[in-house]
Amino acid sequence: AISCYICDMLLIACILSLTSNCLNLIRPKMKFKITLILFLFCLNFSFAQIFEDNFSRDSIGEFPANWKALRGYAQVTPIASGEKLLQFTEGQNYIKPIVEGLTDNYLDDKFTLEFDAFFDETHTTRNQYYTLRLWDGHNYNNGEIRMNPITIYRDGVWTSYFNPKKVTIQKRRDKLDPKNNFNQDTGNYEYKWHHLKLEYNQGVLKLFLDDQREFIINDLPFKPTMFSIGAYEATNAKKNYFTAIANVKLHDRILENPPPVIADVPSPNDSGSSTNDPGDTSTNDDIIINEETDANVTNSTAKYRFKFDWLVVYEANDGGLGNSNLELYGDFGGSYGIYVNQGNTRIMDYNGLQRIHKTNAKSVSKNDGTLMPGSAHISDLIIADSYGYPDLEYFEEHAFLKVSYTLKERDPTSFDEVFLESKTIPFRDILNSRTLTKQEVLEARNQDITNILYFHEGGNRMGLSFTFERID
Secondary structure (H helix, E strand, O other), X not given: OHHHHXXXXXXXXXXXXXXXXXXXXXXXXXXXXXXXXXXXXXHXXXXXXXXXXXXXXXXXXXXXXXXXXXXXXXXXXXXXXXXXXXXXXXXXXXXXXXXXXXXXXXXXXXXXXXXXXXXXXXXXXXXXXXXXXXXXXXXXXXXXXXXXXXXXXXXXEEEEEEOOOEEEEEEEOOOOOHHHOEEOOOOEEOOEEEEEEEEEEOOEEEEEEOXXXXXXXXXXXXXXXXXXXXXXXXXXXXXXXXXXXXXXXXXXXXXXXXXXXXXXXXXXOOOOOOOOOOOOOOOOOOOEEEEOOOOOOOOOEEEXXXXXXXXXXXXXOOOOOOOOOEEEEEOOOEEEEEEEOOOOEEEEEEEEEOOEOHHHOEEEXXXXXXXXXOOXXXXXXXXXXXXXXXXXXXXXXXXXXXXXXEXXXXXXXXXXXXXXXXXXXXXXXXXXXXXXXXXXXXXXXXXXXXXXXXXXXXXXXXXXXXXXXXXX
């Protein structure tokens, strides 16, 4: 920005002014040389870095002053060493900096963006990741030129763009690669700081993880104008992940001497030690897949099978009919839907499944069950690239299944009202489950099994199991 250059000139003038008395004691020719050297040094120092934030001046628990929230939320958090980090909340978040008063149009033909990102202990690499965008908005979309966010996992990276043919860049390291910090004894990926660096030089884009190149795009089809940093933390996971960044720097040049691997920021679970791993010499090559398809065409498809299985009764309190059975029916039936974007964006849903009409109510006694009527439902799903999913595996790591069923009791004195139960489940959890037997559903009365809906109405407790699977 022009204001930045004016400030730079004033800074240089002040430095030269402060040294004028010393310079007056030197011969004119030497004075000129020293002045020129000092000027160039100041110019290079001043212009080399245009944005830096380590959040040290921000208040703990507040959103940082030099940033703008685009989605979700983040807050400044201290760690044991006294340093401050920017911690993100659960779900999808992304933020952008305010650079010299601007939130866009501040990037030049050359720049380097770098920051530290924390990856928490986890059993899967898809419960936590970071994203980078070099444009305003979710996806870059300018006619035939399109690009998805750069997604950085602890074990790899993914993005895709159209120019106008589709190019997918995908890299996934082996589980035992030292950079992944996988513990074979526990079966978990241990926590680790990673240093991320993005370089842009007149159309050439490179991403580095701990100063090892992850990918290179030699012909980025648009010019970056700004950047935003995103962070995802699974909301349906069994633990609360610590997702945070530190030491954000933006330079207007390509760094000739990169900083050490992982800036000296200790783990939130540490008292000051670094998770530095400079000895990592992994040399995995970039994986670049060129798909010869038009920008508006996708061919990723999947077929899924859904069925309600067993309806069981755990506790029965039928005071109207004079027996221990519940007369259950569901004339609205059940439903299931497939969602993305943390369960907020619906791809498709199906209603009125496996109805039980009142005239055919199921008489079920305590500690017993009955098979649900009706057949399985088959859905054919087109995985739209507009959602940013490059393949079936990636989609199933991010999609959610929503299941619901409405039960009624034929004697209205047993239920005060119609009872609806629903559940939202990550695909990765439900696809790892299996069809349960009646006895298994009965034995799960005091548990929280992924593929069981639990109903609790007055003194009545029921369970309804279901199966969701991909058909190969």
